[in-house]
Amino acid sequence: MPKVKSEKKTRVHGTVAKQGILFNKDFGQHILKNPMVIKSMVEKAAIRPTDTVLEIGPGTGNMTVALLDCAKKVIACEIDKRLVAELQKRVQGTHLKPKLEILVGDVLKTDLPFFNLCVANIPYQISSPLVFKLLLHRPFYRCAILMFQKEFAQRIVAQKNDKLYSRLSVNTQLLARVDIILNVGRNNFRPPPKVDSAVVRLEPRNPPPPISYTEWDGLTRIAFTRKNKTLASLFRQTCILSTLEKNYRIHCSMRNQEIPENLNFKDKIEKILTDVNADKLRARSMDVDDFMSLLLAFNKENIYFA
Template identity: 70%
Template sequence: MPKIKAEKKSRIHNEVAKQGIMFNKDFGQHILKNPAIITAILDKAAVQATDVVLEVGPGTGNLTIQLLSRCKKVIACEIDPRLVAELQKRVQGTQYQPKLQILIGDVLKSDLPFFDLCVANVPYQISSPLVFKLLLHRPQFRCAVLMFQREFAQRLVAKPGDKLYCRLSINTQLLARVDMLMKVGKNNFRPPPKVESNVVRIEPIRPPPPICYPEWDALTRIAFTRKNKTLSAAFKQGGVTAALEANYKRHCSLNNIAIDPNFDIKSKIETILKTVEADQKRARTMDIDDFISLLHAFNSEGIHFA
């Protein structure tokens, strides 16, 4: 290892060791240390004194303590028992102790209780599944103000035609309004991550759109597998046609609908795509209304995706 890199690594190690905790990269542990950034996040979240706030990955509690000073209760989800102990030690004997509830374990596998807000410096490797766990949570929360890796945040807000527009973009924007709030440099964390970060506000749409989300999710999965190809090409894949044919036959069986002996799933799919003028469209340029029209067109012909 070159001398300069070795010295840099040694400085990071010593800095972390001063806290008595070696942070676990597998859990994405990068502690937000800049109090000005923490204050800005809380201000943008508009935390109220009556709020129950969910925090994912509280770490050593820098954000947690500030939340506790502003809200009614904090529900902190932490997977690392060492950090749980650190957080408990930090509030022990203070006015904040009765206001803090800690859920120990994997937040993605936990049943979340009611909360008004979610405010968190999210471990980057769980960003996508966490967003959808939150958006599908009921009852709906008011909003979430979350720290993400910059490119992930840019994907969340990307629009049709943008380079980063993808299935994550449209699936999130179906369920929520998403706004970029602020940039956060890597040196605001300990230890510093390799990437820059952004804070994003996610506000669930109320009421949620009257769409079967598993069907929507399966449709966009097909379309965005080849987002630069036409939908006609995307739907010609063998696995896609086989799955849709099986779903169609199941639908007909459950509804006592006779199937034409000359039925051909590929022809039916192509006819539906042409009916809504979507056969030559590409997923990367399609908006939510385009996909809603497409889903309704398939469903009205008895073809379902989930």
């Protein structure tokens, strides 16, 4: 008889194994199983009895229950309807049920309600867009305690001249104070991911910097295309000059400002960079203040990035 190929088993969490619920790798489901890590994250959040807490990806509810014990209300956003059912069963018939609200769907496509704090074990594949969705969320909240892949966490806290310093670093640090507060090994999860994790504390800057984030993002996008190149060489590129000149002419037209007939746009850009001593700077060695000064200098001369 031919051998029957055995089906490869997927590792499942103890609390849901009997129901046959398998973790979905497409959703980045890695359930945090260590109660000490959960306790530490909840403590770091400094939850008040009057707080509404947003949790993203509650899974089987290990963190959710701990949050419900401390907060006035927990809003849990979960994309997997199977886990939503498990979470509802977990609080059914308990004093915690009235305090729990569940949002079913993709958090990136969901309009988030008001919350004071966010505590979450983030699916790795949505880390970057979710960080900026949270940082641009209004009204402001006190802080977010978020679990990320360790390298991602190191990138958002990296300082200038660090090899991990990137556009992600400077864009995050523009909008928030950010620190790694806890390192978490892969064996604290089931199933264990292939990499270690870290918990990050994000505190949105309130009030935010007095600039357009879209403009800021446009500038840093150019600067970090080649973070080891000087700004002078980056801004000599034909495609960049062409786009910026087009924006310049549009803004001047909208403000009824005359454009010199003999305009040499390349010279105009080089003069701005030289005037703020930025021509020889490289993105890898520039901090938030450096980029802020440069953006204001460009905008002052009607040069915009969006």
